[in-house]
Amino acid sequence: DILSETIPRKSYFLGLDFSTQQLKAVVVDEKLEVLHEAAVNFDRNLPEYRTSGGVKKNGSTVTAPTVMWVKALDLLMDQLKITGLDFQDISAISGSGQQHGSVYWRKGVQNLLPTLDPTKFLFLQLANCFSIQDSPVWMDSSTHSYCETMEKKLGGPQRLADLTGSRAYERFTGHQIAKIVSEKAELYFNTERISLVSSFACSVFLGCYSPIDWSDASGMNLFDITLKDWDSQCLHMCAPDLKEKLGEPVATHTCLGPISNYFVERYSFDPSCQVVVFTGDNPASLAGMCLEPGDVAISLGTSDTVFLWLSGKPTPSLEGHVFCNPVDPEAYMALLCFKNGSLTRERIRDVFAHRSWDEFDALLACTPPGNHGHIGMYYDEQEITPKIQGTFRFNAFDQKVNTFEEAATEVRALVEGQLLAKRVHAEQLGFNIGESCRVFVTGGASNNRSILQILADVFNADVFTQDTANSSCLGSAYRAAHGLALKESGTFIPFNEFMANRRPNFTLLCRPRVEAAKLYDSMAARYATLESSILTHQ
Numbered sequence: 001d002i003l004s005e006t007i008p009r010k011s012y013f014l015g016l017d018f019s020t021q022q023l024k025a026v027v028v029d030e031k032l033e034v035l036h037e038a039a040v041n042f043d044r045n046l047p048e049y050r051t052s053g054g055v056k057k058n059g060s061t062v063t064a065p066t067v068m069w070v071k072a073l074d075l076l077m078d079q080l081k082i083t084g085l086d087f088q089d090i091s092a093i094s095g096s097g098q099q100h101g102s103v104y105w106r107k108g109v110q111n112l113l114p115t116l117d118p119t120k121f122l123f124l125q126l127a128n129c130f131s132i133q134d135s136p137v138w139m140d141s142s143t144h145s146y147c148e149t150m151e152k153k154l155g156g157p158q159r160l161a162d163l164t165g166s167r168a169y170e171r172f173t174g175h176q177i178a179k180i181v182s183e184k185a186e187l188y189f190n191t192e193r194i195s196l197v198s199s200f201a202c203s204v205f206l207g208c209y210s211p212i213d214w215s216d217a218s219g220m221n222l223f224d225i226t227l228k229d230w231d232s233q234c235l236h237m238c239a240p241d242l243k244e245k246l247g248e249p250v251a252t253h254t255c256l257g258p259i260s261n262y263f264v265e266r267y268s269f270d271p272s273c274q275v276v277v278f279t280g281d282n283p284a285s286l287a288g289m290c291l292e293p294g295d296v297a298i299s300l301g302t303s304d305t306v307f308l309w310l311s312g313k314p315t316p317s318l319e320g321h322v323f324c325n326p327v328d329p330e331a332y333m334a335l336l337c338f339k340n341g342s343l344t345r346e347r348i349r350d351v352f353a354h355r356s357w358d359e360f361d362a363l364l365a366c367t368p369p370g371n372h373g374h375i376g377m378y379y380d381e382q383e384i385t386p387k388i389q390g391t392f393r394f395n396a397f398d399q400k401v402n403t404f405e406e407a408a409t410e411v412r413a414l415v416e417g418q419l420l421a422k423r424v425h426a427e428q429l430g431f432n433i434g435e436s437c438r439v440f441v442t443g444g445a446s447n448n449r450s451i452l453q454i455l456a457d458v459f460n461a462d463v464f465t466q467d468t469a470n471s472s473c474l475g476s477a478y479r480a481a482h483g484l485a486l487k488e489s490g491t492f493i494p495f496n497e498f499m500a501n502r503r504p505n506f507t508l509l510c511r512p513r514v515e516a517a518k519l520y521d522s523m524a525a526r527y528a529t530l531e532s533s534i535l536t537h538q
């Protein structure tokens with residue numbers, strides 16, 4: 001009728017995030033602004049699985065019940081229904097999953113996925129579809145021997161890092177699969193398909209096995225990030241016939257096809273609603289923050305995480321991770337985790353600033369950039385980047401000292417040391433601090449202006465903040481919209497162009513002080529030398 005012809009069809013996008021502690025969803029409208037949100041917390045809403053923080057720990061083995069994630073999806077879809085959302089209005093969906101985790105589909109499920117009964121819950125139909133009931137997740141560290149084997153066979157950790165973007169890490173999927181083959185071989189041979197958490201979730205929406213995307217594949221120690229394909233030597237080292245169980249990897253902006261009939265019948269999705277391949281939570285977060293070439297995103301929390309957009313050829317190192325970029329198939333991204341974050345900042349505040357942030361800030365304000373040449377490294381816990389533990393202090397002549405005379409020197413040495421480490425390791429991964437560098441900061445410490453001023457000085461860049469609470473979910477919704485636009489236009493529209501007038505707002509907080517920039521260039525070089533001297537003398 002005339003009315004339906006005049007009202008433009010709504011075109012919403014659904015983004016999901018299967019993260020460690022919860023399953024989240026966000027629905028955005030044509031302007032990519034949030035309309036609805038929903039979340040299912042695994043511990044609270046699914047107590048029958050008795051998880052803690054969404055996982056089950058047994059020593060160094062950490063897993064999550066695969067079917068719990070399926071049941072969470074049943075609950076989440078009901079929550080979205082209650083918001084009054086008309087699923088008919090959703091034009092495309094995409095999602096993300098905690099990285100490195102893996103799902104093992106048992107033989108025969110291939111024929112069941114496309115024919116799920118829309119009158120029944122997903123979890124009732126998928127409960128016995130997994131050959132391994134408990135999925136290994138990223139907190140697992142039980143595979144050290146498999147890591148050593150792969151590094152040795154490949155010719156050392158740097159060789160593996162150059163090939164797959166990371167040296168061997170216990171949580172990476174290849175080693176988890178190798179452990180299953182060696183400890184539960186019969187279950188491996190009853191496995192028809194192996195998914196990551198992201199491609200598992202995508203398979204449910206697609207109604208058939210989803211491929212693994214290049215970005216999340218970069219977190220497996222199995223994928224050649226230059227050739228964009230599985231590395232047969234790494235595959236062969238972990239398990240027999242692994243390539244056919246993983247399927248062919250696809251670019252992360254790929255639109256895979258229409259949503260499965262199960263969702264059309266049960267929730268009245270439009271049969272033409274497209275599914276854009278899901279990816280890892282950190283790549284999705286990079287998309288949600290709309291990072292661009294030259295940008296750095298730093299989350300200052302219990303541990304500090306640095307996201308980098310890497311243009312050109314990356315130089316993977318023995319620290320951090322290089323992944324294929326989720327929104328630009330030619331580019332890369334990097335992730336650096338610094339375990340000693342806010343707890344160390346709080347310890348120094350307690351000991352040298354009488355537990356007061358105001359006094360902490362005042363001590364920073366009365367010390368100059370460069371701290372008269374004093375450098376400190378404070379690794380209370382065994383640090384990840386790099387693997388060092390302990391406190392190290394140096395005077396202006398690079399001589400080790402046991403203490404600094406002034407409390408103010410100690411406080412500034414902590415803040416400058418933590419921020420110099422981030423700059424040094426970012427540059428080692430191939431990041432260039434240039435004119436266009438912008439730093440986006442989130443997390444608790446991003447409210448502390450005096451720390452942010454030093455961050456701006458160390459990176460010689462403007463520091464911004466933006467709301468990234470839902471960045472993985474939002475990034476998934478943005479990628480759904482972008483993937484659909486690519487499919488409909490038939491050409492590649494760069495994500496940043498696509499997001500130009502739609503991206504979330506960000507606020508300028510600090511600008512670098514010109515006199516500080518040169519000083520930190522030389523200080524970063526000193527820091528790198530001192531840190532590697534500690535590493536070699538360990």
Ligand SMILES: O=C(CO)[C@@H](O)[C@H](O)CF
Pocket residue numbers: 019020097098099100138171219280281282321335
């Ligand atoms: O292991 C990680 C990245 O390498 C974590 O950030 C997980 O992705 C969290 F789910």
